[in-house]
Amino acid sequence: MSAPARAAERADALRELLHHHNYRYYVLDAPEIPDAEYDKLFRELQALETQYPELHTPDSPTQRVGGQVLEGFAKVRHKVPMLSIRTETDIEASGARSFDARVRRELGLQESDPPVEYVAELKFDGLALNLRYEHGVLVQAATRGDGEVGEDVTQNIRTIGQIPLKLHSVGHKGKGGVGAPPAVLEVRGEVYMRRDDFERLNELQREKIAKGAKNEKTFVNPRNAAAGAVRQLDPAIARQRPLSFYAYGWGEIEGGPEFSTHYEVLQALKAWGVPVSERVVLARGAEDLVAYHQAVGRDRDSLPFDIDGVVYKVNSLALQKQMGFVTREPRWAVAHKFPAQEQLTTVEAIAVYVGRTGKLTPVAHLQPVFVGGVTVTNATLHNEDEARRKDVRVGDTVIVRRAGDVIPEVVAVVADKRQPGAQPFTMPHTCPVCGSAAVREEGEADYRCTGGLFCSAQRKHAILHFAQRRAMDIEGLGEKLVDQMVDANVIRVLPDLYRLGLQGLVALERMGEKSALNLLAALEKSKATTLPRFLYGLGIRHVGEATARDLARHFGQLDAIMDAGVEQLLEVPDVGPIVAESIHAFFQQPHNREVIEQLRACGVHWEEGAPTRPAQLPLAGKTVVLTGTLPTLSRDEAKELLEAAGAKVAGSVSKKTDYVVAGAEAGSKLDKARELGVAVLDEDGLRQLLAG
């Protein structure tokens, strides 16, 4: 076959593949391959079409924006097409220079001409939306679709709190304000799901599946979860899926102020009440763009949402107009991507890890892969149901995702790359660390080792948890040392920590006398602690720092907590049935009580207090309103004192108000109090009230 014939054949095959993946991605919101793989295929086709222009077909995926309208949605024809953005191929920060060079060339600028002004923005990884406001009121929300025709998703979008249903007017035009919003204003932006919202949603989905729910699935990534929520025929379901929104552009505008730059428009959108990211900046020339790319790259993991890169746009609207568009992309903007957060790799083995609380987690050992900016070798499979549902097997080619500081996970298997003879994975019914029975309780997603402190996996974790800064704060007792001590059987139960002697410690490998003495001093110091720290350190399932604090405040004393029944535990604010059950079960186990007794015998102590039940506080059930300036107490101090005494501090006066505390320049609240006959106090009166 001749080279052109081979190219034609390959182009055909690529087009078919890309159509297939577009369908999975844009229509079903269920991609089969990571974006990085898709982009490779896309670029290959682009290259072929450039080399052999006769291969161009108008319906080629390279010529059109990807989406299609889903059955069941009304169609919306966009007044101004919704385009894609060209991607800068050079992924290094220096890629910004190629874009700047191209812009300067296309604008015919000389070296002596001043730098071009740009706007640099985050490239949110979500779904493009067009929000149409008429006279400031949201009348329609539509997806991008194929760029010409999108889907009417107004009902679903109305449930997103961040999207204003009505825009506000700001000041007067020309007098520092932008005036009323235009008669017609189409806002373009990205609807996305925050990473924590996504993790929570998937956690919820996993629980539903564990409880036997059919037709439920977890989502591959926040983008797909967001797309699934927006393109949902049932607004009730859409409502349960937390979405966010940022505007980055506009479509049709009729009336309103004149704008000359992209940046001005974004500022005006913000002023009218549309969310615009704080990370939008003005940049002059290539070096500013390079710096932006680097800065955002550094912060990427700590952002609360996924971005797949940054976007640079020529700021001047006149220059934008001059540069114009190619088929599916403006020439004046470019997407400069970061390393992909999803990649393909293969599973070399599946191991099962045991966590601090005895939870068994299947983990895939991977052929090392660079994803989300780091090399990943392990990825979680979460639990039995997830591993089974995804059907991950040794030897499989899988999609791995790593975003932010979330643990990398296997999101899907590439089905057609499975090796013959690959065996399904099964969860072990014994703990891989200690051999104790591993059980999965009814309605639970996880297997747990029943070995408790006798399981060295849990022992290590339990000791580390106990020693950590937020618990007993034993300085110098880190992971390596704990491993060593547990493995050498120097520590079998927690109290052994406080029985360590210099001899025993120095006998450990790599432990000098100086570090041993330091550790002993740290242990001694840790004995004086607080009840919340001690409680938290015990590692009771579902008892985090906040719950430990609430328990300590409510009961005052450890013995009271240890002897509390579920009913009594439920009286603690924010403690629900699952938490109460878990605390109760923990203290019912004789060996846990034994450990606590021994710790106390070793000298671990804290100051015990009197129980403070909300109902026993002097101002329990009273509602107080603060107004005006008090002579010595700040508003916050007064509020704190009142709340500590059990009062509720409210913002406005009503018949239910018991007292109004009024200071200087008290306004309408004082009038209202007089009108309703509510008792009015000054600061002295407040102090008397607090003193009972």
Ligand SMILES: NC(=O)c1ccc[n+]([C@@H]2O[C@H](COP(=O)([O-])OP(=O)(O)OC[C@H]3O[C@@H](n4cnc5c(N)ncnc54)[C@H](O)[C@@H]3O)[C@@H](O)[C@H]2O)c1
């Ligand atoms: N995995 C798959 O099977 C598969 C299939 C099809 C497409 N894809 C992926 O979809 C993407 C290509 O699709 P695309 O055409 O939507 O392009 P794109 O997502 O790369 O870029 C265009 C989009 O970026 C968004 N955007 C985010 N922040 C923006 C900002 N500040 N300014 C302007 N726009 C901003 C807009 O929604 C716009 O529509 C690629 O990442 C590709 O890998 C993957």
Ligand SMILES: [Zn+2]
């Ligand atoms: Zn075990």
